[in-house]
Amino acid sequence: MTHWRAELVCTAFEMKQMPEPLMPEVAIAGRSNVGKSTLINALLNRTSSRIAHVSSKPGKTRSLNFYRIDPGDGAPQFMVVDLPGYGYAARSADEREGWLRLVNGYFGSGRDIPFVIHLMDFRHGPLAADAELTAWLDAMDMPRLVVFTKGDKAPKSRARSMYLNYLRGGLVSVSPPLVTAGKNDAEAERLREAIPRIIKEVSRL
Numbered sequence: 001m002t003h004w005r006a007e008l009v010c011t012a013f014e015m016k017q018m019p020e021p022l023m024p025e026v027a028i029a030g031r032s033n034v035g036k037s038t039l040i041n042a043l044l045n046r047t048s049s050r051i052a053h054v055s056s057k058p059g060k061t062r063s064l065n066f067y068r069i070d071p072g073d074g075a076p077q078f079m080v081v082d083l084p085g086y087g088y089a090a091r092s093a094d095e096r097e098g099w100l101r102l103v104n105g106y107f108g109s110g111r112d113i114p115f116v117i118h119l120m121d122f123r124h125g126p127l128a129a130d131a132e133l134t135a136w137l138d139a140m141d142m143p144r145l146v147v148f149t150k151g152d153k154a155p156k157s158r159a160r161s162m163y164l165n166y167l168r169g170g171l172v173s174v175s176p177p178l179v180t181a182g183k184n185d186a187e188a189e190r191l192r193e194a195i196p197r198i199i200k201e202v203s204r205l
C-alpha cells in the first residue's frame with residue numbers, strides 16, 4: 001500500500017495567508033458535509049489520529065487548508081487543498097460572497113492547479129449545487145476528477161445501475177469516478193495512485 005507523508009502547512013481565511021505557490025495543487029471541492037475531510041483523512045491514513053476536521057454539522061469550514069504531500073518513491077511533491085464547503089455556504093448573500101471571494105481569489109491568482117477533485121455523495125449523484133460547481137469549474141476550463149463519497153451507504157444491489165445512471169446523465173471526469181467509503185481501503189489506494197498520474201498528464205497540456 002502507498003503511504004503518503006502529509007503535513008498541514010497552512011490554513012488560510014484570506015488570500016494573503018495562502019502559502020507561496022511552490023508545487024502543483026489539487027483542490028478538493030464539494031458541498032458541505034459531502035465528506036471532504038473524511039476522504040482527506042482516509043487518503044492520508046489518519047482515520048485514527050485525524051488531520052482534517054470531520055464535522056457532523058455542515059458548513060463549518062470557512063478556510064482553505066493546504067496539505068503538503070510527499071507521495072514517496074522520489075515522486076514529486078504536491079499540495080492537496082481542502083476548499084471551504086459549497087452549498088450550505090450560501091445561507092446568506094454575505095456568506096456566499098465571502099466564499100466566492102476566497103475561492104475565486106484562490107483560482108484566479110495564477111497558482112498551478114492541474115485539476116479539481118469534485119466530491120459527490122454517491123447516494124444522490126449530482127445535485128443542483130454540484131451542477132453549479134461544475135458550471136463554475138467549466139467556466140474556468142478547470143479539469144476535474146469526480147469522486148463519489150458515502151458509497152458504503154448505498155444499497156449494494158443498486159450500486160452498479162446508480163453508477164451507470166450518473167454517467168449516462170453526462171458526468172464529465174478526467175478518469176472514471178471512484179466510489180469511496182471514507183476509509184483507507186482499496187478505493188482510497190486507487191485514488192492515491194490516480195492523483196500523481198493525473199497531475200502528470202494534465203501538466204503536459
Ligand SMILES: Nc1nc2c(ncn2[C@@H]2O[C@H](COP(=O)(O)OP(=O)(O)O)[C@@H](O)[C@H]2O)c(=O)[nH]1
Binds near residue numbers: 035038058180181
Ligand atoms: N458512511 C460514511 N460516512 C461518511 C463518509 N464520508 C463522510 N461521512 C460522514 O459524513 C459527515 C460529514 O463528513 P465531513 O468529512 O466532515 O464532510 P465535509 O464537510 O465535506 O468535510 C461526517 O459525519 C462523516 O463521518 C463515507 O464515505 N461513508
Ligand SMILES: [Mg+2]
Binds near residue numbers: 036038053
Ligand atoms: Mg470539512
